[in-house]
Amino acid sequence: xxxxxxxxxxxxxxxxxxxxxxxxxxxxxxxxxxxxxxxxxxxxxxxxxxxxxxxxxxxxxxxxxxxxxxxxxxxxxxxxxxxxxxxxxxxxxxxxxxxxxxxxxxxxxxxxxxxxxxxxxxxxxxxxxxxxxxxxxxxxxxxxxxxxxxxxxxxxxxxxxxxxxxxxxxxxxxxxxxxxxxxxxxxxxxxxxxxxxxxxxxxxxxxxxxxxxxxxxxxxxxxxxxxxxxxxxxxxxxxxxxxxxxxxxxxxxxxxxxxxxxxxxxxxxxxxxxxxxxxxxxxxxxxxxxxxxxx
Amino acid sequence: xxxxxxxxxxxxxxxxxxxxxxxxxxxxxxxxxxxxxxxxxxxxxxxxxxxxxxxxxxxxxxxxxxxxxxxxxxxxxxxxxxxxxxxxxxxxxxxxxxxxxxxxxxxxxxxxxxxxxxxxxxxxxxxxxxxxxxxxxxxxxxxxxxxxxxxxxxxxxxxxxxxxxxxxxxxxxxxxxxxxxxxxxxxxxxxxxxxxxxxxxxxxxxxxxxxxxxxxxxxxxxxxxxxxxxxxxxxxxxxxxxxxxxxxxxxxxxxxxxxxxxxxxxxxxxxxxxxxxxxxxxxxxxxxxxxxxxxxxxxxxxxxxxxxxxxxxxxxxxxxxxxxxxxxxxxxxxxxxxxxxxxxxxxxxxxxxxxxxxxxxxxxxxxxxxxxxxxxxxxxxxxxxxxxxxxxxxxxxxxxxxxxxxxxx
Ligand SMILES: Nc1ncnc2c1ncn2[C@@H]1O[C@H](COP(=O)(O)OP(=O)(O)OP(=O)(O)O)[C@@H](O)[C@H]1O
Ligand SMILES: [Mg+2]
Numbered sequence: 001x002x003x004x005x006x007x008x009x010x011x012x013x014x015x016x017x018x019x020x021x022x023x024x025x026x027x028x029x030x031x032x033x034x035x036x037x038x039x040x041x042x043x044x045x046x047x048x049x050x051x052x053x054x055x056x057x058x059x060x061x062x063x064x065x066x067x068x069x070x071x072x073x074x075x076x077x078x079x080x081x082x083x084x085x086x087x088x089x090x091x092x093x094x095x096x097x098x099x100x101x102x103x104x105x106x107x108x109x110x111x112x113x114x115x116x117x118x119x120x121x122x123x124x125x126x127x128x129x130x131x132x133x134x135x136x137x138x139x140x141x142x143x144x145x146x147x148x149x150x151x152x153x154x155x156x157x158x159x160x161x162x163x164x165x166x167x168x169x170x171x172x173x174x175x176x177x178x179x180x181x182x183x184x185x186x187x188x189x190x191x192x193x194x195x196x197x198x199x200x201x202x203x204x205x206x207x208x209x210x211x212x213x214x215x216x217x218x219x220x221x222x223x224x225x226x227x228x229x230x231x232x233x234x235x236x237x238x239x240x241x242x243x244x245x246x247x248x249x250x251x252x253x254x255x256x257x258x259x260x261x262x263x264x265x266x267x268x269x270x271x272x273x274x275x276x277x278x279x280x281x282x283x284x285x286x287x288x289x290x291x292x293x294x295x
Numbered sequence: 296x297x298x299x300x301x302x303x304x305x306x307x308x309x310x311x312x313x314x315x316x317x318x319x320x321x322x323x324x325x326x327x328x329x330x331x332x333x334x335x336x337x338x339x340x341x342x343x344x345x346x347x348x349x350x351x352x353x354x355x356x357x358x359x360x361x362x363x364x365x366x367x368x369x370x371x372x373x374x375x376x377x378x379x380x381x382x383x384x385x386x387x388x389x390x391x392x393x394x395x396x397x398x399x400x401x402x403x404x405x406x407x408x409x410x411x412x413x414x415x416x417x418x419x420x421x422x423x424x425x426x427x428x429x430x431x432x433x434x435x436x437x438x439x440x441x442x443x444x445x446x447x448x449x450x451x452x453x454x455x456x457x458x459x460x461x462x463x464x465x466x467x468x469x470x471x472x473x474x475x476x477x478x479x480x481x482x483x484x485x486x487x488x489x490x491x492x493x494x495x496x497x498x499x500x501x502x503x504x505x506x507x508x509x510x511x512x513x514x515x516x517x518x519x520x521x522x523x524x525x526x527x528x529x530x531x532x533x534x535x536x537x538x539x540x541x542x543x544x545x546x547x548x549x550x551x552x553x554x555x556x557x558x559x560x561x562x563x564x565x566x567x568x569x570x571x572x573x574x575x576x577x578x579x580x581x582x583x584x585x586x587x588x589x590x591x592x593x594x595x596x597x598x599x600x601x602x603x604x605x606x607x608x609x610x611x612x613x614x615x616x617x618x619x620x621x622x623x624x625x626x627x628x629x630x631x632x633x634x635x636x637x638x639x640x641x642x643x644x645x646x647x648x649x650x651x652x653x654x655x656x657x658x659x660x661x662x663x664x665x666x667x668x669x670x671x672x673x674x675x676x677x678x679x680x681x682x683x684x685x686x687x688x689x690x691x692x693x694x695x696x697x698x699x700x701x702x703x704x
Binding site: 045048049050051052069070073074076078080082083084085086087088089093096097098100101102103145146149 | 296298299300302303306307308511515516517518519520521522523524525526527528529530531534702703
């Protein structure tokens with residue numbers, strides 16, 4: 001299975017949400033990283049045939065996905081960023097409904113729904129109304145929904161949004177399990193979500209893929225180095241203005257700053273190993289907005 | 296797919312409330328139909344009584360006149376009435392005495408009304424007209440109906456119709472078989488009176504339910520999953536439409552059936568073979584029976600409801616907004632009645648063809664709107680059925696096509 005975007009552009013009046021994106025994906029997990037408004041959702045909606053590219057084309061094994069129509073949707077699973085459902089249906093009925101519109105036969109649907117309910121850990125609450133599930137449970141129902149037709153192309157838009165750290169770990173394991181024999185594209189602005197499981201990362205900024213490759217490749221090719229230096233509390237503010245600081249850790253002898261720079265920012269600075277968070281900060285100019293980098 | 300579409304609709308709290316409201320309003324309407332004007336019985340003491348057992352009494356009294364409404368029978372009514380108005384009780388100033396006198400007239404009230412119509416002018420009605428008649432006048436009863444029309448066509452309505460149209464109306468009047476057959480018809484009468492109300496309530500309440508079928512995917516933000524599914528742009532859309540159509544149809548016939556059974560059960564179902572000219576359609580140029588009018592009303596209401604609900608679903612699929620969709624039937628039902636106050640001739644002809652007319656067949660058969668279609672002159676009933684039958688069929692694929700398009704930005 002090969003999914004290919006050729007010079008794909010999407011314009012909304014003045015805004016260019018996706019600009020001239022060309023990428024190719026084969027089986028495996030792909031991570032789409034970018035800050036808010038980078039164009040991740042728009043790109044994914046086009047991949048799911050919900051939006052038509054203004055320019056360029058998207059092909060699946062050489063065939064235009066819009067021309068494939070039903071045949072393409074048959075192998076597609078999608079978890080939208082603002083995943084919605086029918087609040088008064090219970091989880092099981094919800095999945096049974098989606099299974100029916102995905103073309104599963106009733107008997108097969110029943111088996112598959114049961115299997116997925118177990119897999120995402122919702123079996124015990126399957127008769128509970130969707131609106132009464134917790135945020136994390138809803139997300140899991142969303143993932144189960146996307147998996148119903150055993151898709152060859154699985155598109156997950158910020159699947160970890162609103163999940164607690166434990167759920168995140170569970171989710172990551174789930175994705176790893178699911179990633180065999182299919183293309184999984186997942187977007188996030190949380191670096192740690194994808195850094196371990198994605199075989200390839202796309203860094204997206206202002207509608208463009210500014211950098212792509214495996215984590216090692218990206219770390220290798222990012223023209224910056226990370227340094228640890230300790231400064232007194234009084235000097236911290238001045239340093240923050242002067243350098244790109246990825247992290248601050250308060251210590252007894254002053255603050256330890258993690259600085260991104262080509263050259264050592266000051267005497268006594270020790271070089272540290274570059275991480276994906278650093279790269280994110282370097283490309284996007286802001287912190288990779290999360291507090292669970294420890295995961 | 297269809298099954299879960301139904302479950303989606305019926306699990307929604309708002310929809311459950313709407314259907315409950317429909318049931319309550321059905322009960323209220325039935326209550327008014329069964330206890331409304333004309334269902335009370337005045338006993339020999341001049342006391343007005345209400346209730347099923349008194350309706351039975353009223354029915355027994357009226358059935359004394361059952362049968363063909365011949366000259367002799369009409370003369371007998373005029374004679375009986377003359378005796379009543381000569382009685383001291385009738386002329387008393389005491390209300391109870393007057394009520395006692397009224398109790399003697401209630402057996403022939405239906406026929407009295409017919410007589411008053413027959414001897415009044417075309418567009419007027421005088422409840423006391425019978426007071427001035429003598430038994431010999433009875434011979435003019437049937438000819439008068441035609442004469443009044445002819446006079447009206449020659450004077451007031453002189454420029455409203457072409458000669459051909461005038462001939463058409465007169466011909467229809469002359470074709471009506473006389474004498475009429477008279478029997479107790481109150482059950483049908485009340486059924487027709489409140490029928491439009493219940494049909495209108497049905498459409499407006501049901502509009503809340505159907506409006507959510509298409510727009511709900513968007514308001515629930517479930518549209519992305521829906522449209523990216525295998526059947527999402529074809530069968531799943533059709534299933535939605537069928538869910539709406541089948542649910543509406545099933546509920547329409549349930550509500551209409553319950554209403555009919557209740558009203559006819561309480562007030563009596565006799566009179567199905569009476570000409571509508573006996574009461575609801577004295578002036579109508581549709582020579583049909585109560586039973587036939589009931590069929591017209593049942594199917595007219597059905598077609599009208601389906602059309603308006605399809606329109607509602609169309610707006611819902613198009614605008615993605617249930618709120619806007621809900622207003623569509625409201626506008627279609629209430630705007631015509633608002634415009635009809637303007638009384639502009641060409642406007643009334645247009646209004647005669649609006650879908651709300653299908654929900655009030657008992658007035659449609661009484662309107663004097665004439666249309667010339669394919670060289671034939673006809674009233675509004677035939678074109679209404681043809682027009683909305685065709686439009687409804689056309690709406691089915693249109694709703695689907697619009698909705699399919701709504702899912703792509
Ligand atoms: N339907 C639309 N009409 C107009 N502009 C749009 C539309 N959808 C997206 N945009 C614009 O396109 C740009 C990219 O938006 P998009 O939602 O794809 O970003 P994103 O990377 O998914 O952001 P986030 O991390 O917040 O989800 C934004 O500037 C947004 O305002
Ligand atoms: Mg997004």
